[in-house]
Amino acid sequence: MVTKKLKLDPELVLKQTLIIMQPLILWLLRSGVRHPEFSVAIKQVFLEQASQELTRLGVKQTDSALSLLSGLHRKDVRALIPVLQDLIESGGDHPRELLGKPTLPSQIMTRWLASGWQDKLPLTGSGRSFEVLVRQVSTDVHPRSILNELERLGMVEVVDDHVHLIRDAFVPDPNMVEAGNLLAGSTADHLSAGVHNLSDTDEHKFLEQSVFADGLSKESIAELEQLAKALWLQVMSTLIEAAVPLSDKDEPNGGDQRIRVGMFCYTESMHPKPSTLPKKDKSKSTKSITTTTNNKIARSDNDTATRRTVKKVPKGDK
Numbered sequence: 613m614v615t616k617k618l619k620l621d622p623e624l625v626l627k628q629t630l631i632i633m634q635p636l637i638l639w640l641l642r643s644g645v646r647h648p649e650f651s652v653a654i655k656q657v658f659l660e661q662a663s664q665e666l667t668r669l670g671v672k673q674t675d676s677a678l679s680l681l682s683g684l685h686r687k688d689v690r691a692l693i694p695v696l697q698d699l700i701e702s703g704g705d706h707p708r709e710l711l712g713k714p715t716l717p718s719q720i721m722t723r724w725l726a727s728g729w730q731d732k733l734p735l736t737g738s739g740r741s742f743e744v745l746v747r748q749v750s751t752d753v754h755p756r757s758i759l760n761e762l763e764r765l766g767m768v769e770v771v772d773d774h775v776h777l778i779r780d781a782f783v784p785d786p787n788m789v790e791a792g793n794l795l796a797g798s799t800a801d802h803l804s805a806g807v808h809n810l811s812d813t814d815e816h817k818f819l820e821q822s823v824f825a826d827g828l829s830k831e832s833i834a835e836l837e838q839l840a841k842a843l844w845l846q847v848m849s850t851l852i853e854a855a856v857p858l859s860d861k862d863e864p865n866g867g868d869q870r871i872r873v874g875m876f877c878y879t880e881s882m883h884p885k886p887s888t889l890p891k892k893d894k895s896k897s898t899k900s901i902t903t904t905t906n907n908k909i910a911r912s913d914n915d916t917a918t919r920r921t922v923k924k925v926p927k928g929d930k
Contacts, residue, residue, distance in 0.1 A: 731777040742775040
């Protein structure tokens with residue numbers, strides 16, 4: 613049997629992946645997770661997916677095979693395999709707890725809570741001060757930068773040159789936790805459907821489509837949003853009425869399949885405010901082939917295979 617092999621453009625796929633990553637990176641930044649923690653944690657995902665791909669291809673799983681496919685160093689592969697095995701055996705779903713250190717703000721807050729120091733510290737000073745607390749954890753980042761980050765995360769408040777610890781910030785909001793879990797699950801399934809359609813040789817294709825329109829007023833956007841919400845209520849009700857009896861029938865007989873059907877609506881200005889980066893001498897910068905800010909790639913011809921648009925994109929916008 614001859615298996616059809618799909619030819620994908622690595623550079624193009626990387627650029628498209630970076631666009632997908634933009635809102636995810638924003639979520640990480642708003643949650644206090646920075647690049648160092650993410651770069652450590654993402655290694656486990658590369659290894660896990662490489663292992664699954666080798667299994668799909670029927671290739672023997674060795675350190676060399678996993679390293680070659682994932683791009684991870686073999687010493688990282690050897691170190692991460694026991695972690696993955698522990699997660700599989702324990703049924704754990706929080707790999708970050710086993711990979712890498714907590715974020716720097718979390719380390720500082722943990723040290724503060726464990727130190728027995730009062731919840732109100734002077735900003736500077738040689739005794740019990742916020743500056744001393746930060747220096748106990750790290751000397752690589754200026755205390756003022758850490759303070760700004762903790763304020764942004766809602767963990768501290770500055771009043772009259774004193775830093776006040778906000779203990780409620782360390783109690784996770786159950787609603788936010790549940791919402792985060794739902795977002796992670798639905799987004800992963802949505803991406804899995806699209807990735808399957810683009811890269812899997814299986815003849816079965818998942819439903820993965822959307823409708824796009826631009827050049828609209830805020831009033832028109834509000835009208836379309838209300839329509840989308842009304843249509844979703846109809847779709848959701850119909851699916852639930854069909855799924856419940858099927859689940860009741862199949863589960864006692866060993867049913868082992870799952871399905872997720874979703875709908876989303878997102879709006880924004882066609883001309884978002886550009887980011888303001890520190891000015892640098894471009895003549896001294898190094899060009900990287902792994903970085904792109906060309907958001908228009910989302911409108912390229914390669915992105916129209918599974919999506920419907922309300923109107924054609926002008927040629928000059930490609």
